[in-house]
Amino acid sequence: MPLLLLLAAFACLLLPLFIRALRGAQGVIALGAVLAALTFFRLAPQVEMSLFSGAVLLNPASAYLWAFALGVLALVVALSISKPPVPEESCSEYYFLLFMSALGLMALFSAGDLFTAFIALELLSLPLYALAGIRRTKPGLEAAYKYFMLGALGSAFTVLGIAVLNSTCPSLSFMALKGGAPEPLALAGFLLVIAGFAFKTALVPFHMWVPDAYEGAPTPVSAFMGAAVKAGGVVVLWRLFGLFDNGPVREIFWCLAAVTVVAANLMALAQKGLKRLLAYSSVAHAGYLTVAFFGGQRGFEAVLYYLPVYAMATIGAFSVALALEKDEKGPLIEDLAGLAKTRPWLSAALAAFMFSLAGVPPLAGFFAKFYAFAGAVSAGYTGLVVLAVIMSAVSMYYYLKVTVVMFMKPPVGEQPAAEPLGLIGVVIALMAAGVILAGLFSRPLLAIAADASRWF
Secondary structure, three states, rough: HHHHHHHHHHHHHHHHHHHHHOOOOOOHHHHHHHHHHHOOOOOOOOEEEOOOOOOOOEEEHHHHHHHHHHHHHHHHHHHHHHHHOOOHHHHHHHHHHHHHHHHHHHHHHHHHEEHHHHHHHHHHHHHHHHOOOOOHHHHHHHHHHHHHHHHHHHHHHHHHHHHHHHHHHOOOEHHHHOOOHHHHHHHHHHHHHHHHHHHHEEHHHHHHHHHOOOOOOHHHHHHHHHHHHHHHHHHHHHHHOOOOOOHHHHHHHHHHHHHHHHHHHHHHHHOEEHHHHHHHHHHHHHHHHHHHOOOHHHHHHHHHHHHHHHHHHHHHHHHHHHHHOOOOOEEEEEOOOOOOHOHHHHHHHHHHHHHHHHHOOOOHHHHHHHHHHHHHHHHHOHHHHHHHHHHHHHHHHHHHHHHHHHHHHHOOOOOOOOOOOOOOHHHHHHHHHHHHHHEEEEEEHHHHHHHOOOOO
């Protein structure tokens, strides 16, 4: 599958240069390649393959996460086809960079040691820096600059931490690193690596790049960053969290989770733009996922259930933003006034996404938070869960604000005629059905996630 995506990436980049008829068809090539890759998935055998002396691990867990990454990539490509985020002359570079980033994400999911994880992280990140500013407009370039500078700082933390660990540990595989209490120098290395991956996951205080990057980047790229890229950082942080049964590293994770759920939800209250609100929502959900770590194996089952559920609501919300945006920063919340009257099904779908992100039953987001928090409570971290539940209740304000504006405020001025949504409408409908059905019938997905979690 990675080879197929790599071939498709170069096909999108090079074929239009030689075959004039293919110019403008890069999106179709990309979507066809992703759908073809998805057809290779079958029930994963209950075995683990170790490649390159343990640097890459292929098992049911990596298969589950690869399917997740390809599903998100397919949806993002569909959004890009329906409303191209770049001019036709830049489409080749856009899809090439998007595919290379997805390949980095898949490599990150399968990394068996810190060296591989770092290389995969860079393959994931470098194309995203370019994608954030690919339109070469002022907001896009500002987003790309901030993302690149802070991302480079995170990468510096990571590689410095790996160098410190390599001076004290003979092997940097995750299996070899697991043990008793590390010596002070190794502990410093672990903390640097955790800080580096916390940048990618957007945990507070490493979240500073998120609102500007999400707002200035093309909306499909923002959806990819929010839904998929965060998952790569979460998986590596879980591997690092699982190396320690107690001690200062666990305390650091406790502080990161607590500060993230509090700060992100409070900062989201003041947001006026839909994309910036979703950016801070993304940071808050990173905090909820970190809370789930404290549930141990049961908690990571919840994480693997949480990731696709959160991705469906996030992609759906960004799809609505894409359908309504008039400039690259996306719609303001006040621009949604009267949407329930002018485009009722679109407002109903966005309300479903907001309620799922807020954790309202019976939508999937409620069960994702329930499973995440239940594991932490059973492990004795009741105080942290109480804090997360309180801040989740606070988040109801800004999610409901969007719904109130759509359903209870009249339209402002004359509304333009609604444009056909095309594939955007298909994506929105699929994601709305997903957050409803994954909530009403949560057991099948949770069972698959539980089976995959046993391989971490």
